Each structure stands twice: as C-alpha cells, then as structure tokens.
Amino acid sequence: MKVALCGAAGRMGRTLIRMLVNEPGLELSLAVEAPHTPLEGRDAGEIAGVGRIGLPIRGAEKLEELLAEVKPDVLVDFTVPQACVENVKKACARGVDVVVGTTGLTTQQAREIEEAVRKAGVRAVVSPNMSLGVNLLFNLLERTCARLKDYDVEIVEAHHATKRDAPSGTALKMAGIIEQIAGKKPKIHSIRAGEIVGDHTVIFAGPGERLEITHRAQGREAFASGVIKVLKLLRERGKPGEVLSTEEIFS
CATH class of the missing domain: 3.30.360.10 (Dihydrodipicolinate Reductase; domain 2)
Structure with missing residues (x-):
C-alpha cells in the first residue's frame, strides 16, 4: 500500500515516518508539508531522524499534481483543520482513501470531509486519537x-x-x-x-x-501504532463512501 503523509515534518509525522520505513506492506511514497515550506526538497528520512530514504519533502501547494503523479492508495493527514479539509478533498477527487488524525475539526469541517468521502466513494477513517x-x-x-x-x-x-x-x-x-x-x-x-x-x-x-x-x-509511537493498524485494516474493514471511527475499524 502506497502512503501519502501530510504533516510529514510535525511531531506525529516524524514518528510515522520512522515506523513506516520499516513496516512490511506499507510504502511511504509522498511526504507533504505546509505550502511553500522551507523544508522543500529536504529528505523526509533525515527530517525524521532515520537517515536518507530518498523521499523529498514537498509543499502542499503542489498536492493535486503530486497525487496524480505518485498515485498513492491512501492519504494520512496530521496537519491543522483547514489544511486537512483541503487535503482530504484533493485526495477524494483522485479516488485516494483517507485516514485523518488531525484534531480540532469543527462540526462543519467534519461534514465537509464526510461529503467529500461520500461523493468520491473512497474509504475513510477519522479519529482524534488512534491509540x-x-x-x-x-x-x-x-x-x-x-x-x-x-x-x-x-x-x-x-x-x-x-x-x-x-x-x-x-x-x-x-x-x-x-x-x-x-x-x-x-x-x-x-x-x-x-x-x-x-x-x-x-x-x-x-x-x-x-x-x-x-x-x-508515554510516546507518540502509541498513536502511530494505531495508524499503522488502521492502514492495514482499511481495505478489509473500510466502507466505500463512509467515514468510520477507529472503534469501528478495530472492533
């Protein structure tokens, strides 16, 4: 499964990179940061502290074209609410499944995500905590x-x-x-x-x-481990066009 990660240089993003690079069956294929990030071109592995992995950090202003080029299976988002909604809409438009761990979403923003998922018929998991x-x-x-x-x-x-x-x-x-x-x-x-x-x-x-x-x-690995589990269960237990919680995926 090819994974696109938005918020790659954040606390959760760096933890996820460290785990994804050694996870069988999952391939980190796209690492995205905020639009016009000063980290543009830096190696995502070096940012995460695992050494070079040959994957550059890219700015979110290019997300649409990057999704078309890389063709990931799923987009994982750990950013901020407004950016998250835009990232999810762009992923849905490309038929890419989504896993959202971004917190602070308003009721309206959650509805926008649900509507984008429903229209695109992709699988989605949204949860404030995946531990x-x-x-x-x-x-x-x-x-x-x-x-x-x-x-x-x-x-x-x-x-x-x-x-x-x-x-x-x-x-x-x-x-x-x-x-x-x-x-x-x-x-x-x-x-x-x-x-x-x-x-x-x-x-x-x-x-x-x-x-x-x-x-x-005690460490962000608790949350990242949950994300890894969600990714591995998404195709099996996810429902096209529906936003599920982690409780529904894990049950």
Whole structure:
C-alpha cells in the first residue's frame, strides 16, 4: 500500500515516518508539508531522524499534481483543520482513501470531509486519537457511564505547550460519550505545558468515593501504532463512501 503523509515534518509525522520505513506492506511514497515550506526538497528520512530514504519533502501547494503523479492508495493527514479539509478533498477527487488524525475539526469541517468521502466513494477513517489504549478507554467509559449516571463527571487533559487546540479532540469525544449516555455535559480542564505527550483522565465522583479512568501516552509511537493498524485494516474493514471511527475499524 502506497502512503501519502501530510504533516510529514510535525511531531506525529516524524514518528510515522520512522515506523513506516520499516513496516512490511506499507510504502511511504509522498511526504507533504505546509505550502511553500522551507523544508522543500529536504529528505523526509533525515527530517525524521532515520537517515536518507530518498523521499523529498514537498509543499502542499503542489498536492493535486503530486497525487496524480505518485498515485498513492491512501492519504494520512496530521496537519491543522483547514489544511486537512483541503487535503482530504484533493485526495477524494483522485479516488485516494483517507485516514485523518488531525484534531480540532469543527462540526462543519467534519461534514465537509464526510461529503467529500461520500461523493468520491473512497474509504475513510477519522479519529482524534488512534491509540489502541484510548480506544479501549472509550469502551470502558461507555460502560462506566451507564452504571454511574448519578455521579459528577469531569475530564482533565494535558498536552505539550505547543498543541494548538484545547480541549483536545480526545477529550471532546469523551465528553460526547458521557453526554450521550449519562445525559450530562462534563467540564473539561485543559493543561498545555512542557513536552507532555498526552494525558486524559475522567473523574467520576459520588458519595464517599471517586473513580478515575486514566490514559497516559508515554510516546507518540502509541498513536502511530494505531495508524499503522488502521492502514492495514482499511481495505478489509473500510466502507466505500463512509467515514468510520477507529472503534469501528478495530472492533
């Protein structure tokens, strides 16, 4: 499977490059950064710290022609919301499947992605967090909410100081699960400090006791491993014209 990666020089992009270069069955065929990037032409492997791999970083202003030239099977996007929507639309127009890990998408932006996927009939997975552990946490959260509906619930999430969106997409998804099952909208407390990779805690507080469900990412490999798993399952479990979540792909 030929993989195009948008956001190749970002934190997640570099981690994915390090994993993709040694992953059987997956070929990193296109590494894309922001339009008119100063990294244009630099070797993607060197940017990721694995040495030369013979694949230059390209600017997103050329994405349409690059997709036509390289013909990847899937585009993986870890960029920013507006760029992500444009990248997905261009991929869909070329019949390229998409995997989106970009967070901070608005409801309207998510709808635009869904519409592009539906019209093109491509396979798609969109998730704020592709870690296997976090997706198990979503399942645990559903079961806990059903049993502790009368408890107070709040969410605490922490990430590195340069993360642009707050609350995190993962925290917002957790809040959505809680609201749907327990009928209450939890407060979300966001921390942006240092080099924190990603911590999420849901607190259930009731009479005389407190239950906490926590996931701590110790490295971005946790997220990248989930992306690799999604890529390998996409053709088998993806549905043409539909946007699936990681829970649906992993189940």
